[in-house]
Amino acid sequence: MELFNTFSQRIEPLHPHGNEVTLYVCGVTPYDTTHLGHAAINVYYDTLIRFLRSEGQAVNYVQNVTDIDDDIIRKAREQGTPWDELGRRETMRYLADLRSLNVLPPTHYVWATNEISRMVCVIEKLIERGHAYVRDGWVYFSVASDPTFGALAEAGGYHGYATWLATANERGNMPDDPRKNDPLDFVLWQAHQEGEPSWESPWGLGRPGWHIECSAMAMGYLGHRIDIHGGGADLIFPHHTCEIAQSENSSGERPFVQIWMHCGMVYLGEEKMSKSLGNLVLVRNLLESYTSAAVRVLLLSHHYREPWQYTDDDMRQSAARAAGYVEAVARLESSALATTDDAGATDSARQQFAEALRHDLDTPTALRILDELASGTTVAELQAVKDLGGILGLQLAPTEDEESAHAN
Numbered sequence: 001m002e003l004f005n006t007f008s009q010r011i012e013p014l015h016p017h018g019n020e021v022t023l024y025v026c027g028v029t030p031y032d033t034t035h036l037g038h039a040a041i042n043v044y045y046d047t048l049i050r051f052l053r054s055e056g057q058a059v060n061y062v063q064n065v066t067d068i069d070d071d072i073i074r075k076a077r078e079q080g081t082p083w084d085e086l087g088r089r090e091t092m093r094y095l096a097d098l099r100s101l102n103v104l105p106p107t108h109y110v111w112a113t114n115e116i117s118r119m120v121c122v123i124e125k126l127i128e129r130g131h132a133y134v135r136d137g138w139v140y141f142s143v144a145s146d147p148t149f150g151a152l153a154e155a156g157g158y159h160g161y162a163t164w165l166a167t168a169n170e171r172g173n174m175p176d177d178p179r180k181n182d183p184l185d186f187v188l189w190q191a192h193q194e195g196e197p198s199w200e201s202p203w204g205l206g207r208p209g210w211h212i213e214c215s216a217m218a219m220g221y222l223g224h225r226i227d228i229h230g231g232g233a234d235l236i237f238p239h240h241t242c243e244i245a246q247s248e249n250s251s252g253e254r255p256f257v258q259i260w261m262h263c264g265m266v267y268l269g270e271e272k273m274s275k276s277l278g279n280l281v282l283v284r285n286l287l288e289s290y291t292s293a294a295v296r297v298l299l300l301s302h303h304y305r306e307p308w309q310y311t312d313d314d315m316r317q318s319a320a321r322a323a324g325y326v327e328a329v330a331r332l333e334s335s336a337l338a339t340t341d342d343a344g345a346t347d348s349a350r351q352q353f354a355e356a357l358r359h360d361l362d363t364p365t366a367l368r369i370l371d372e373l374a375s376g377t378t379v380a381e382l383q384a385v386k387d388l389g390g391i392l393g394l395q396l397a398p399t400e401d402e403e404s405a406h407a408n
């Protein structure tokens with residue numbers, strides 16, 4: 001398997017550290033319904049995992065849920081709902097949406113609020129090693145203490161301190177906080193504020209900063225050096241850049257991550273699909289008109305690294321493609337086809353399919369191979385559509401539930 005590494009800007013072979021691939025993906029902050037951008041990220045990593053497993057490679061996959069942060073607290077206040085109830089409810093809806101897209105659950109699905117003690121431990125190490133400082137119950141990471149800080153940001157196209165600061169400010173950094181030594185220093189722990197949830201810590205009541213959650217959970221479940229770390233490309237800076245600084249400086253081991261794998265953003269019109277802009281295509285709405293296979297074909301027809309724009313036309317074409325695969329599998333199941341053909345007849349197509357995915361998860365090419373097989377007439381070709389469609393997570397035959405519902 002080889003994947004594009006944002007850090008080196010090259011396609012690199014994946015060399016797992018242990019006998020399983022360790023993968024950490026930044027999950028959602030659950031305060032709104034799942035949109036196509038969330039679906040894309042989950043379907044790309046789900047396809048990677050399904051493919052690795054189909055090649056006999058074990059995968060230990062961790063995704064977090066940020067069930068406490070500024071956005072949740074704000075939204076809970078607006079709605080007059082307790083923050084934890086809002087977090088739980090939205091997370092359950094998110095998980096149901098992903099299940100309906102045939103996304104397999106992670107090996108560990110980790111809730112930030114269950115991991116506060118791990119975060120406190122990492123922060124204590126950073127203070128001990130001179131990378132963090134305490135002011136009035138707040139703890140900050142000292143950017144100046146790490147001469148390698150920002151290497152991922154530079155690789156990802158954010159050049160120089162001024163760009164970092166401007167970007168961080170757009171994304172919630174408080175440059176004028178008088179407790180900070182440097183405007184770019186970021187929060188590891190924030191002191192309790194009226195009306196906000198808080199936990200005990202050596203620095204008093206408070207709650208963790210966002211970046212520390214992922215460092216603590218990734219290292220806690222997967223070790224100090226992980227094979228693949230994923231998320232949307234909008235997380236390169238500051239989130240993932242800060243994660244590297246926290247993880248490497250607390251553990252003393254580097255690199256924290258072998259391959260940084262980032263997904264391109266999904267656009268609606270000219271703008272990135274985002275909660276704050278409100279220009280969303282919701283998974284739930286799409287699934288009222290289209291099957292999960294159709295939505296997955298839409299997502300996988302775009303390479304995971306490519307930023308792309310949603311259009312209804314593209315959705316309809318993907319639905320037609322998916323219907324072609326479903327029809328091919330139906331022909332196989334009901335088959336009056338001759339079964340005499342050589343089972344090896346599709347070996348070359350199967351190899352090309354695996355080659356495409358092995359090369360930086362090239363799903364658009366994999367789908368084109370599926371198109372050709374689906375237009376075939378032999379058992380071997382139709383069986384290949386079923387098998388390879390399964391590796392892409394496409395549900396091409398009715399599930400047992402659907403069949404029993406039909407029978408009833």
Ligand SMILES: [Zn+2]
Binds near residue numbers: 025026027214239
């Ligand atoms: Zn994260």
